[in-house]
Amino acid sequence: MAKPFNTPAHPVKQPTGDASETDRDNNSLPLYKILDADCKASQIPRSLGADDVKRMYEGMILIRAFDERQTKLQRSGRIGFCLTAFGEEAVQVATTHALRDTDWVYPYYRQHGILLYRGVPLETMTNQLFGNAGDLAKGRQMPVHYTHKDTRYVSFSSVIGTHMAHAVGTAMASRYKKSAEITVTYIGDGGTSSNDFHSAMTLAGIYKPPLVIFIVNNHYAISQPVAKQCAAETLHSKGEGYGVPSIRVDGNDFLAVYQVSRDAYDRARAGEGPTLIELVTYRVGPHSSSDDPSRYRGNESDLWRNDALDPIARTRRFLTHAGLWNEAYEQSVWDQATSSINQAVTAAESSKHDPDWQSMFEDVYADMPPALTRQMTQLLAREEGIVRTDSGEFPL
Amino acid sequence: MAKPFNTPAHPVKQPTGDASETDRDNNSLPLYKILDADCKASQIPRSLGADDVKRMYEGMILIRAFDERQTKLQRSGRIGFCLTAFGEEAVQVATTHALRDTDWVYPYYRQHGILLYRGVPLETMTNQLFGNAGDLAKGRQMPVHYTHKDTRYVSFSSVIGTHMAHAVGTAMASRYKKSAEITVTYIGDGGTSSNDFHSAMTLAGIYKPPLVIFIVNNHYAISQPVAKQCAAETLHSKGEGYGVPSIRVDGNDFLAVYQVSRDAYDRARAGEGPTLIELVTYRVGPHSSSDDPSRYRGNESDLWRNDALDPIARTRRFLTHAGLWNEAYEQSVWDQATSSINQAVTAAESSKHDPDWQSMFEDVYADMPPALTRQMTQLLAREEGIVRTDSGEFPL
Amino acid sequence: MATKTLIQGINDALKTEMQRDDRVLTFGEDVGLNEGVFRATQDLQRMFGEDRSFSTPLTETGIIGMAIGMAINGLKPVPEIQFADFIYPAFDQIVSELAKLRYRSGGEFSAPVVIRTPYGGGIRGGLYHSQSPEAYFTHTPGLKVVIPSTPADAKGLLASAIRGEDPVIYMEPKKLYRSVKGDVPEGDYTVPIGPARTVQSGDDISLFCYGAMVEPCKQAAAIAAERDGIGVEIIDLRTLYPVDEASILDSVKKTGRAVIVYEAPKTCGYGSEIAALIAEQAVDSLEAPIIRVGGFDTPFPYALEKIYVPDAARVYLALKDSFNYS
Amino acid sequence: MATKTLIQGINDALKTEMQRDDRVLTFGEDVGLNEGVFRATQDLQRMFGEDRSFSTPLTETGIIGMAIGMAINGLKPVPEIQFADFIYPAFDQIVSELAKLRYRSGGEFSAPVVIRTPYGGGIRGGLYHSQSPEAYFTHTPGLKVVIPSTPADAKGLLASAIRGEDPVIYMEPKKLYRSVKGDVPEGDYTVPIGPARTVQSGDDISLFCYGAMVEPCKQAAAIAAERDGIGVEIIDLRTLYPVDEASILDSVKKTGRAVIVYEAPKTCGYGSEIAALIAEQAVDSLEAPIIRVGGFDTPFPYALEKIYVPDAARVYLALKDSFNYS
């Protein structure tokens, strides 16, 4: 059982977007926060105990450790590609903490932290990064394109935005089946310009399914800054044009993110319809291992690598104020994270080989059509014995 | 020269969407109007003289007469399809009156009134309805899918929404070429849910080209009422989420439509960027000749066939108050309209035949590729002499 | 058995399957209260309520996307795209998502959505109410593509599609909606996806077709028999992917001649695949060029529609060319 | 003449044409300041300013739609779609608008937009960074489809496309971006759209290919010559629509055997059209089945990419099959 803090509960806020005078960012745009500049909280979400906040902190560190490891694996050529969420850890952990295990998640590629936080075995994840025979997706997708049915983390494509419309349908199906499940989905600031942001918002407004939509505004879509992505002052302002209540939140304030998510989930579960939540954060790392941010933003990201903005540092300061943090704890959390990741990397890399050729032909349909079977049989029969070099050529 | 009214000019209004207390509809949503319940105007746009308002009135009647004639032609099987704008005449006439001849128009299928108002020869239009050899589009498109380069009325497809993104590009090109031209585009309430409403609004917000976007909210998309199309209280509220200033206007109040259009055009020409204007009107007729509205709205449309709501009747009452209307004038306007339409129908129907077979192969590319030439030659050579019956079969 | 039109066959399948399985839902633009612009969804909202048959906002991508999400969560959506010409706004959802979900998730997730859409010429619809986009979908692994040409097949194939586990693009030849009639079994009735249907046997030429092209093929074959004594074997493919290769190859091996008829632009049309299949698997049997009678490589015209769409005259000329070749 | 990579050839064409004609503009996601994720637009913003080379919001449909509108108003836009896999959100704009504008307006309006997009395998991109969607476009009258395989062609064909009056889908084999090098003429240089390029002449088999498939075809032909004495005529089609039918048919009439290689899923792929063309126009010359070596009828895989994409081994086996057939 979570030990409750001795602080008054934060009153449930209607996500109207009309934040109070103090809930404003430097440009005096609405921005809901709980942590103050010193990382103290005058009011803490009622449902959170000390264990909860520590769990969230540990979850953020696991993500960071995982991302550091991913980066190294990619740089040393052991995996072909990687994509990290440096600086966006609070988004993933706090939105997930407020979720039930049976709720559906429609992520895009920068939400692997949700899997980590939901306790998916690390080896499941590293198998995916290596695209080996142990990968749940049978080595078919690029690294970071996870699928995980057990945690209802739905397989996604690389195509930006499409999953949002799926989330609407899944939430409608839950309601149709009179299930208490809700659905959450995430979209980047860039993704708000995609076709299916529009379709999903339109449909969410009309059908009012149990759905919560998070815009992860990390200020960039690869090289495009959000100010050149959309001329609106805030992205949450898009909600009104669809009749969907919305709110803008400090995405690096784990308590604010938790509180607003929780409220929105409660509303969704109570049949009160969808909510659009803009989480303002910053993509501290490159877009992916293929990206060089110095080309388009110089060293701007250094500004965000500090204790006043980094979500992990802010949480640490909060914990320190609350007497829940010390060096030894920090060390053990990191040790635990890195050693479990190391194990998972070793396991994925050493004991698993490429998927079987044959697997390439499976899962196109429920049953393999005859012509495809013929293509497979021909390949397996004909090419047996041909040894390919690494570059795909063959010495005869 | 237009004879000016002796009334104070209506002050140019910033299209902020924040209408004054009196600018509200029955549901107390913002709705900009000039005509009062009695169809008097306390303030008349400065740039309008008596000739202007009479011209607009006559333009509306020409549209109505044309639509009545279209309907009859379709009912008697002389044209294959028709689509009318009953009750939406003010939208077309007043937005066009404020436009310059060199400005670009990206319409959808319900804006043929713009062509009529810009003085396109009626025979050009009836040729299109009949799809005959005199049709500018060589009989290739269904009725009402006009193209008219001379008036910069750009050919459109039947696909809803796509043209809006073109309008953005055309307006950007005008600015690039340092031309003073602006671009206007129209979209239905249903069309606001299409992909390219979203893309065009996003791009218009970012690039701020000289563009004015009209949402013609006629309450229906075929059978779908606007309340089931979008959950927002107003459609102009979509503007904010894209950073595009917007305003909601009584689309059956020709003076209000004129004034707001004029202001937006001035802003566009001055380099102050795009405006989104919701014109609230009502589709009094069926969606098209294929539609039976009684299936989905009973006789609701009868409510709109009255002098308090019909844009022509309201304009007539305004003219009457201003001493600009009498029965004889009315009769002559109608006579003139019907006789010119009759002539154009007769000309299109009697003197023009189907387009040549050969024309079917032209205009796919600037020059006909060899394979297509072969397809054409084969057809022309082989089928010469085969007489087809009306049903496409052939007696040998 | 009752005599029904093709669209009644479709409506029958929808009713029967919705009655059988309450996971089956249908929706699309004007599908609910208005019962579809062609009335394919007649009575459904009245019988099954607004939760199971409803009209949507004007967003094809949203309609298909939403259907995928419903299917992932266990429902059996049968969305309608009002005209096949308007399927392109949803092309991304169909090609990137619907077709690839099962594969990319290693079989963890799948979306057995059946997309119904009227296609083809015959209603004087011009460029945007007449297209036949089947080849875009047969080139997209992960999709099944089905096109009926008789009322019974319309019912039986649609029922099979709805009961199946894979996404299906179910294309309805709108020209035939009310122009063909035929006996349709009552109640539970399926026709398997896959096998082609031999419309008539013949020894001289194999004539492959589907959808609205079956009628002119029948007329042309009748005239060829009557006037020239040519024995034409007509095969209605019905399922375009996965196609019934055996029926195609067996027929060509017997006749040595092949003509393929389709409405879409000839180049890279579905008929090109059938020709390529024959040229790969049965080239030795060929006694004449494989002739494709298709739409021309132009957009679909309005006034000249009758010249554009293959009709009995053009099919007949092709049959004679094939027959006389030596 | 300078030795350049394929992507340098593309960049050269863009620079030369932008210098030549100030109506030429280029834009797309990350195209401006970031100079394209593959750097195809390197230096352009610096040289020509933000008005002529800029990054856009994340909306492919908007990028193409905006380009169409610019072209209607007299500009020559050359938008980039970051990966061909992401062209589908713009499919409606391309198929419904770009391809059909000239036709539907009776020639009143046209939109000579050149869409550049990297396609194909070779970068371990998995399902969504590897696709080869050319057949969707070759089946769409109104579009030209061009795919270069050498740096000089990359420059010359792109320049022709930009100077032309028709919309062009210009697909760039990203595998070759930096892996092939060749001489590229400086300055003004065009290669006409239409004619194929004979890579090498040969008497025994005609081998048709394009884009990234030209390299494995060359390797396979070399091995076949060396080991089996087979004379392979390799034809790089370069323009897929309108294709150089004469070169294809002349070659097959000479060799009697045809193999076609492409990366996209085999069924209804572009190779099916070439096979159908041969089976229609040159069937009597055929001494062997027409073999298509394509991708398999599955989505594009990640780990097994090398098995999926046709390589020299598979092409060689097909050449032997064709040669040994009798």
Ligand SMILES: Cc1ncc(C[n+]2csc(CCOP(=O)(O)OP(=O)(O)O)c2C)c(N)n1
């Ligand atoms: C439809 C589509 N277009 C383009 C891309 C290429 N692309 C991949 S990520 C990306 C930027 C996305 O930015 P955002 O939505 O803000 O998410 P972030 O990466 O910042 O988390 C782009 C353009 C894509 N994957 N899909």
Ligand SMILES: Cc1ncc(C[n+]2csc(CCOP(=O)(O)OP(=O)(O)O)c2C)c(N)n1
């Ligand atoms: C992309 C697309 N989907 C569907 C249609 C079929 N359709 C034609 S008009 C129409 C309704 C449009 O309503 P609205 O935008 O409100 O314009 P209105 O007809 O009311 O003027 C629909 C669904 C279409 N033409 N294009």
Ligand SMILES: [Mg+2]
């Ligand atoms: Mg971002």
Ligand SMILES: [Mg+2]
């Ligand atoms: Mg409407």
